[in-house]
Amino acid sequence: MAKKFLFVNRKAPYGTIYALESLEVVLISAAFEQVVSLVFMDDGVYELTKGQKTDAIGMKNFSPTYSALGDYEIKNIYIEKESLDARGLTLDDLQHLVWEDEDDDWAEKDSIHLVSSKELATIMADQEVIITF
Amino acid sequence: MKFAIQINEGPYQHQASDSAYQFTRAALAKGHEIFRVFLYHDGVNNATRLAVPPQDDRNITQQWTKLQKEHELDLVVCIAAAQRRGLLDEDEAKRQGKDANNIAEGFRISGLGQLIEAGIEADRLVVFGD
Structure with a gap:
């Protein structure tokens, strides 16, 4: 089950290692055939911003890895609207993440869902295991 | 109830490990089961046997070792997080060509899959972090 x-x-x-080590857990979780969803909220919305360049800070740019989430059967990525608004960001500032629907001739479908804080509460209430980073 | 515990912060710097320890002890005292305690992020530092805290303070690592012995707890240190931070057991030290190891008695090093498995097997996964 x-x-x-x-x-x-x-x-x-990049300010802390939480984002990178969170991504490592997420990728491992895919091997366990669970129903995995992600939320990006607060400063976490910056994790998905486009065009990250990390040369000047000497750290590895791990943001391209997010585009592989669809291949790991992760189809639901929720972005909290209030967090984007508070930072002057829109969905256009974030990577466009998709998954391929094998039941629909491998059509590419959006993984990203913009949700309000209130909707997020409902989504969270519906989960069985929540891990926060 | 069957609990799994995740610790995301290092000892002394942050309350997470102390709270996790108190929670684990209280849960066991009430007759609950602790499926696993998983150390992640800086939480892996709770497993070093080389820390020497002042004598009039608690020794967090030794507290866990003692509790592990009493209840046969499964204390798991994430290998990826541990390697980054210089936490090695004897086998890992040999494999990586390092001249020392520092994992305390009662802890074992394993992969992130152990965290996901804990989430699957336990009734509740309780995360102690920042």
Whole structure:
């Protein structure tokens, strides 16, 4: 019986290691055939911003890895609208993440869902395991 | 109830490990089961046997070792997080060509899959972090 796992990402990508080590857990979780969803909220929305360049800070740019999430059967990535608004960001500032639907001739479908804080509460209430980073 | 515990922060610097320890002890005292304690992020530092805290303070690592012995706890240190931070057991030290190891008695090093398995097997996964 698969459980519903939700990984909540709340930190900016390079100031601390939480974002990178969260991504490592998420990728491992895919091997366990669970129902995995992700949330990006607070400074966590910066993790998905486009065009990250890390040369000047001497750290590895791990943001391209997010585009592989669809291949790991991760189809639901929730972005909290209030967090984007508060930072002057829109969905256009974030990577466009998709998954391929094998039941629909491998059509590419959006993985990213913009949700309000209130909707997020409902989504969280529906989960069985929530891990926050 | 069957609990799994995740610790995301290092000892002394942050309350997470102390809270996890108190929670684990209280849960066991009430007759609950602790499926696994998983150390992640800086939480892996709770497993070093080389820390020497002042004598009039608690020794967090020794507290865990003692509790592990009493209840046969499964204390797991994430290998990826541990390697980054210089936490090695004897086998890992040999494999990586390092001249020392520092994992305390009662802890074992394993992969992230152990965390996901804990989430699957336990009724509740309780995360102690920042």
